[in-house]
Amino acid sequence: AATKQVRSERTLMRLLDAAEELLQERGLSGLSIPEIVRRADSSVGGFYGRFRDKNELLRALEERQFRELEGLVDRLVDSRRWSGAPAAAIVAAATTELVGAVRERKEILGAFLWRATQDVDVREEGLAFRQGATVRLRELLLSECPGEFSHPDPELAIDLAVQTAFAFMQQHIVVGETRSGDRILSDEELAHELTHMVCAYVGIKALPEMAKDRRSGKQELGGTQ
Known part of the structure; x- marks a missing residue:
């Protein structure tokens, strides 16, 4: 359970890092869930397992x-x-x-x-x-x-x-x-x-x-x- 939690936390950090990179490069209009997922080496399911939508990601x-x-x-x-x-x-x-x-x-x-x-x-x-x-x-x-x-x-x-x-x-x-x-x-x-x-x-x-x-x-x- 602890190992799974660590992996989940790492995935969360990668998603946030990817979103931050995209915001710096392209601004808010260039922020897309598919690109965030790609850069984070995650999946759409992984994204929605943590955030309801892009707004919730931005709040985090x-x-x-x-x-x-x-x-x-x-x-x-x-x-x-x-x-x-x-x-x-x-x-x-x-x-x-x-x-x-x-x-x-x-x-x-x-x-x-x-x-x-x-x-x-x-x-x-x-x-x-x-x-x-x-x-x-x-x-x-x-x-x-x-x-x-x-x-x-x-x-x-x-x-x-x-x-x-x-x-x-x-x-x-x-x-x-x-x-x-x-x-x-x-x-x-x-x-x-x-x-x-x-x-x-x-x-x-x-x-x-x-x-x-x-x-x-x-x-x-x-x-x-």
């Missing part, structure tokens, strides 16, 4: 993605990682993690965003994740870096700044890129500018290397005199 995939993202947040807000670190360093790490998570999961997250407009359960789960991540990052910043914020209401400012960063990256997912004029921003530039945005609004002193990078960027865009 969404739950797995949220667990992975929760793990990312767990590692980010571990206070042992930040003992004595300035607030700007925490913000920079958070924006880098956010941009990296989107880069690795852009098509999958795009599919989830679309499904959130159609399915209240998906929408509520996404909102709960965002709210939880916001609260945990706010608590980390306020506990590790008290007194570093010039905004008159740091708690409110951090909440709104994190929500703004999430909204910014949601637009990035939907549009597929972020531009400044005719220039497409790289992931590194996105993370860098999001860090500046959050720090400026919350009133956190930027790290010296951040200010240096910004001056260099302006010279490159404007040309040297």
